[in-house]
Amino acid sequence: LLPFQARRIAFNLGLSGMAFKEMTKFVTALYTAYVKSDSSLFEINPVLKTSDDKIMAVDAKVTIDDNSLYRHKDYVDLRDLREENPIEVEAGALGLNYVDLDGNVGCMVNGAGLAMATMDLIKQAGGEPGNFLDVGGTADAARVEAAFSIILKDSAVKAILINIFGGIVRCDRVAQGVIDAYRNMGTINVPIIVRLQGTNADIAKELIDKSGLDVMSATEFQEAADKVQAVLS
Incomplete structure (x- = not known):
């Protein structure tokens, strides 16, 4: 943030005199704190101008980027897990990027972009995404089993859609991970649809289809x- 940009903000707010100077300092300090704390959000609402032209933050919401916490050990000590979603906390401890949602279809994907597209797909099929879950580049049996256990903690989930693009990870390895995880967990009482595209996708589909498990394979997004629509209807 350059000095003239801070002044422009104060000017656009219609401030003058001491209030103008105070707002310029306030905005500059706000930006400095945002950058130095590695935050993804700094929301000050409301901001108050006092009768003697002081600028005060009356309330604030700050979101720290989790990926930066290794640089801010003091922030970790302030974390209150009681204020967080317990399933999200457990998923984080397992190394899974999970966000709990209100829908009825559990999602297991690799990559945030594919996750967003998958949630759109679920909505188009008449469902609602029950979560955002990114298993990352490693999708072996242990990781898939951990993801299953997290998704199934949500009693609202009526189906699970696994949508993986095998770029870094091979599709046949993911398929074997799904099969092994399913067998390790025993019976899973919700339908599972698996779409695998990328390296060795044809082998992966064959593994799923011949597994003898209650798991449906798909090749295309629309399929x-x-x-998903069929199992929800």
Whole structure:
């Protein structure tokens, strides 16, 4: 943030005199704190101008980027897990990027972009995404089993859609991970649709189809959507 930009903010707020100077300092300090704390959000609402032209932050919401916490050990000590979603806390401890949502279809994907597209797919199929869950580049049996256990903690989930692009990770390895995880967990009482595209996708589909498990494979996005729609209807 350059000095003239801070002054422009104060000017656009219609301030003058001491209030103008105080707002310029306030905005500059706010930006400095945002950058130095590695935050993804600094929301000050409301901001108050006192009768003697002081600028005060009356309330604030700050979101720290989790990926930066290794640089801010003191912030970790302030974390209150009681204020957080317990399933999200457990998922984080397992190394899973999980966000709990209100829908009825559990999602297991690799990559945030694919996750967003998958949630759109679920909505188009008449469902609502029950979570955002990114398993990352490693999708072996242990990781898939951990993801299953997290998704199934949500009693509202009526189906699970696994949508993986095998770029870094091979699709056949993911498929074997799904099969092994399913067998390790025993019976899973919700339908599972698996769409795998990328390296060794044809082998992966064959593994799923011949596994003898209650798991449906799909190749195309629309095919996966149709199967989600079918199990929800």
